Amino acid sequence: MSSEPLLRVENLKKYFPIKERLFSKKVKYVKAVDGVSFTLQPGETLALVGETGSGKTTTGRTILRLYEPTGGKVYFKGQEITKMPMRKFKKIRMKMQMIYQDPYSSLNPRMSILNIIAEPLREMKVNNIEERVLELLENVGLRKEHMYKYPDEISGGQQQRVAIARALGVNPEFLVLDEPTSALDVSVQAQILNLLENLQKERNFTYLFISHDLSVVRYISHRVAIMYLGKIMEIGTTEQIFENPQHPYTKILLESIPIPDPKEKRRKKIVLPGEIPSPLNPPSGCPFHTRCPYARDICKEKEPEYVEVEKGHLVKCHLAEVIK
């Protein structure tokens, strides 16, 4: 892989203001994304993994500036895009597309598949629109007969394929995949994942794959970042994270993957107590200390720094070296 990253995210923050009462001036913030940093090489897939409310979707959306970031910087091909005027950024954003969790709601129910895929092509003054649409449909494994249908006349998997075809039309380089398979049946999930993988090989796409499904993540991603309360707790290659997890949270998440083997001896499972704390009142120190089985006094007081346990494997835990 080349050394120039396609995407570099530095200390990205997104706080949502919440007004307490109608006329009170005190504003509280939900720190949905709180200092996230990572880089993405061209052709690479980074998975963002976390529970509901961990800020993984918000991270993806803030990178595309569907939410304006509160702080931090994002570089796309070496160019800073966070402070860029929207008019200029719109051109660059064509190279960055998003695939949504619910394919149906990402397609206008009143437009035919042809029009849905053709809309951006018409903006780009492409000739022979129908031919191009057909080509795109074939790229994602659909046929001509789907062209004149409406979104509610095709299956969820086909809807997701249409959404992917539409994104392909503008020749993107970077795709944010926001749980692209979690609304689909398991058999269809695999088809869509294979499609995404093949497209990546053919066109050297870079993916930010947002998911909470660890088995899917292990299958598709090159690197994995584990998020908790708006922060990355551990990041490393897929192998590092799955074979040698360092952070207690990662370990607990991995142990929660069900193994389809009745002979597998009953592991002692550590079940996470309670819910993810409210990002409105995040815990002091390490955000995970309220649920961490290994928490010590220092965890309540001081927020841990990242420790590099191996090359490219960073852990945000005081006890990373201690727990083994």
Next chain:
Amino acid sequence: MKKEEIIRVMKILVRNKLSLLGLIIIIGLVITALFAPWLAPYPEQAKGEPNLEEKLQPPSSKHWFGTDYMGRDVLSRVIYGARISLIVAVAVVSLGLLIGVPLGLLAGFKGGAVDIIIMRITDIFLSFPPLLLALLISVTLGRGLENAIIALAVSWWPWYTRLIRGMAISIKEKPYVEVAKSLGISNWKIIARHILPNAISPVIVQGTMDMGSAILEASALSFLGLGVQPPTADWGLMVSQGKDYLLNFWWYPTFPGLAIFITVVAFNLVGDTLREILDPRLRRRFL
């Protein structure tokens, strides 16, 4: 709207007995209005020609609905009155939509200051009782059908603005609108292609129901001496003139009153069923 969808909606409207009744009445009304000169037994009297020898005759084979204080055939005048009523209904609702829908889309899509300004303006209009406002404008503009229509439309549009603004706000958060933005589609095209077609259903329903109300309110204006002027045949005006004769010559105000009643009910029947079809939460019942 898709062709198949329109056909589907029409099928359901016809299958439902009440809305079928409403549809038949409305279609009958349109036919009556279009062919009034051929349907009315005394078209000249409908246009105002007096016939003083036969004034205030009870219903008979010669004058099915009786005659008024100038001896004019009430049936002919009711038939001609359908024209005015339909013009009023269509004109008021379409003018209201023409003003209300673009403003509502703009307010909902843009948000912020644009939204606040537009919505405060609608609040000003909505703070008056609608008929009072229409009266006020009507008095200011002067009598006459056109002025009554303008007066009603001006008091009407804010309802459409609010309705479509709410829809626009919820639809602009949909992923497909976000995708359109990230694909570089301009705001105007997003509003026209993505927001409007998905936001219009409840407005169609409201508009259908409002046709009835517009006729009712225009009749009220005519009744109060604004709006349509004699000798034009108008239902509201006929009720107004006939009210003094109600006790001794019941047919005079009763038939035009019934015409208003039946028309308003017909529009409401159709509107009600349309709402049940187009409201996604109620949709299942028909699919």
